[in-house]
Amino acid sequence: GGQQQAGQAKVLRAAGEATFAPFEFQDEKTNELTGFDVDLIKAIGKQMGYEVQYQNQSFDGLIPALDSGNIDIAISGMTITSERAQKVNFSKPYYKSGxxxxxxxxxxxxxxxxxxxxxxxxxxxxxxxxxxxxxxxxxxxxxxxxxxxxxxxxxxxxxxxxxxxxxxxxxxxxxxxxxxxxxxGERLTSEDYGIATAKKNTELNEKINKALDELKQNGEYEKIYVKWFGV
Ligand code: ARG
Missing domain, CATH: 3.40.190.10 (Periplasmic binding protein-like II)
Incomplete structure (x- = not known):
């Protein structure tokens, strides 16, 4: 895997195209990247014992960046599609969209x-x-x-x-x-967002799924959901 060591903390490099509020965008006051995806992946990382660094990356560059090992995780309001699933591993669905x-x-x-x-x-x-x-x-x-x-x-x-x-x-x-x-009009499609990782890094995908389950069980996912979408 491409996980790096920074000091003592194990670091995961996550990315998304960060002008996609409320999933990933720049907070005007702090200039930090924030949003539902950013909070969720940081919580998932913490659950796994990692610090997550989240960076901005063009949407069409996310899968290539996973392939080349420049990033470990893409979380970017990305819909699970069969075409993309041939190139990357997707976590279980984490958000219903369309x-x-x-x-x-x-x-x-x-x-x-x-x-x-x-x-x-x-x-x-x-x-x-x-x-x-x-x-x-x-x-x-x-x-x-x-x-x-x-x-x-x-x-x-x-x-x-x-x-x-x-x-x-x-x-x-x-x-x-x-x-x-x-x-x-009506919503045209029903889509599930998934967290993408490199095809060869199946272990990371399994860890993310486990952490996601745990966050759903312990109420942490719900807290993050309510923070960004209300009840
Ligand atoms: N859900 C759509 C897709 O997967 C759009 C995602 C765009 N995400 C973004 N952060 N700009 O194609």
Whole structure:
């Protein structure tokens, strides 16, 4: 495994694309990376006797970084897909998610996925949102490095819609006061987030699963969940 020693503490290097609130993002006051995923992986590490260092990494660079051993763990609101599961090991699901659509507040032409045909859509590169948007007939899909940038493009009027993970869309609407955008339609997909580790490091995956079980049993997972998502 790629685990390093730093002083006495055993260190695990975790990463995610950290403009994905409330899962991983920069705290404006402390400048530290924070969020549900960051708290969860730190708690998992602690349970395993490790200190976890969390760093920012482009979303499409996460799996290559696991492969090359530059990081030990990717936790980044990453959906467990069969395609990704051929390249990495996934932990048990730790969060239930799915995709929704954001449109401009004053747009009444888009009420659900079927209305996206032929529209300009912004997505984050390498995501399930991007994969689903590309299935929409005649849609022009533009890929951005982050979901935050995709949403900015919607606000700027450059696209008609954003296809992105529901909890991130909802968090954005609450944080921004919902003045500029709104969510429309039903949730398109049902997706499970998993913690990814290198294919060859099955031992680390097993330890993460064990720690995740323990945190669910001792109430720690629940505490972190409530901190970020309320009851
Ligand atoms: N759940 C989606 C996927 O796995 C999007 C994840 C994006 N995560 C992020 N931290 N930007 O494709």
């Amino acid at each position: 995709l929704t659509i954001l449109v401009k507040k004053d747009d009444d032409s888009i009420k659900g996925f079927k209305d996206l045909a032929g529209k300009n859509i912004a997505v984050q590169i390498g995501t399930t949102g991007s994969m689903e948007a590309k299935k929409i007939p005649d849609a022009k899909v533009r890929e951005f490095n982050s979901a935050a940038e995709a949403i900015m493009e919607l606000k700027a009027g450059g696209v008609d819609a954003v296809v992105n993970d529901m909890p991130v869309n909802e968090y954005y609407l609450v944080q921004s006061g919902g003045q500029e955008a709104k969510s429309v």
